[in-house]
Amino acid sequence: MPLPQNINAIIGAGVFGIVCAATLYVVEHYRQDRRRHAMAKDLARLNNELAVLRRELDSLLAQQKQKATKRGKRNKRESLISTSTATEDYASAFDADSSDLEFYDVSDEEIDTSTLEVDLGKLDATLDEGTAGDLDACVRQLQNLCLEFPENPQLLWRLAKAHYRLFEKTELTDHIHKGIEACTSALKLKPELANVHKWLAILLGSRTKIQPMKEKILDGHLFKEHVDAAIRLNPLDPVLHHMLGRFAYDIAELKWYERKVAAALFADPPNATYEEALDHFYEAEKLQKADWKENMLYIAKCKIKLGEVPEGLSILERMVHASDDNGVDGQVELEVKELLKKYSR
Incomplete structure (x- = not known):
């Protein structure tokens, strides 16, 4: 089937x-x-x-450990700075730089046993006496040191000073702005350091020369704040007292319309008299303990403004024959001669 x-x-x-x-x-x-x-x-x-990740992680951990060790050493060095030389800001301005007496830097605390101390010693000498080329190299060296020691305000205020010195020699205003930036960074790291306030005030005072009137008055207000802070931290620095005298003298010299602008900017506008300026100049002279022609010039100018012309002329005549251990620039000598010629009549 x-x-x-x-x-x-x-x-x-x-x-x-x-x-x-x-x-x-x-x-x-x-x-x-x-x-x-x-x-x-x-x-x-x-x-x-x-x-591969494990090796990279081990490498990162090793780098972190190395950085932590380095940071610990740096903190230890900075601790040595603050404890071993607590009176650094109270050094005399006797060895003031001849190019700018009123802005001479008081010696600051240094690191006792490191390569940085040697670098700073050489840099300080260059900052006081170097040429424009030396100062330019100094700025580059300080910038490199700031990268290596980013939390060291001692380097930052020196960088600001180097920019100021370059501005003196080159008149390039960019140095003023860079110097102010350096001081501002240092202020964030160590606000209780006299030289930071001092050099910030110096740079702000220099910036007023290139500012419009409103900004000039604002910078003048900041200048006074930082000079006051520096004097509070270092009352024995004659340069700071001279700077405060210059501020009081400039305020006393303000024209009426400049006072109007100041009154519009501040609820309590700055006010000062020639008498107050004279007191500050006398204090600077007492602390300096040596002939300081620029300070003597302003004492004479205050005397003349106060109507004490014979006494002012006597100071000016004494200046002609006085030595100046701090040095003096040609502008001061020229002003002395002009005042003698004007008021001797």
Whole structure:
């Protein structure tokens, strides 16, 4: 009895199904092998990447440890600065720089046993006596030192001083702005450092020469704030008292319209008299304990403004023959001669 046709189809289908199943098994088995092989490769790659990451992490940890050690040493050095020479800001201005007596820097605390101390000693000499080329090299060296010791305000105020000295010699106002930036950074690090306030005041005072009247008065107000702060921290610096005398003298000299602008800017506008200026100049003279022609000039000018012309002329005549251990620039000598010529009549 012949098999139904559908049986042949069923058998054919069954055989095809078996073949397909076998084929699928082989294919699946091959896929699994490939998958296992791919996973093995992935694991190997991950192991390599983890090894690299582990090495990088170890390197970063080592660098962090090294930086922490270096920071600890730096903090220790800075601690030595503040404890070993607490009276640094009270040094005399006797050795004032001949190019700018009133702005001579009082010697500051130094690091006792480091390479930085040697660098600062050389830099200080350059700042007081160097040429424009020397000062330019000094600025670059200080900038590099600031990168190495970013939390050292001693470097920053010296950088400000270097910019001021360059401004004196080149009259490039960009040095004033850079110097103010350096002092501002130092102020954030150590606000109780007299030289930071001192050099910031000096730079602000220099900026008033290139400012419009409103900004000039604002800078004058800031100048007074920082001179007061510097004197509070270092009351024995004659240069600071001279600067305060100059401020009082300039305020007393303000014209009426300048006083109007000051009154509009401040609820309590700055006010000073020639008598007050004279007191500050006398204090500077007492602390200096040596002839200081620029300070003597302003004493004479205050005397003349107060109507004491003979006494003022006597001081001016004494200046002609007086030595000046601090040095004096040509402008002072010229003003002395002009005042003598004007009031001797």
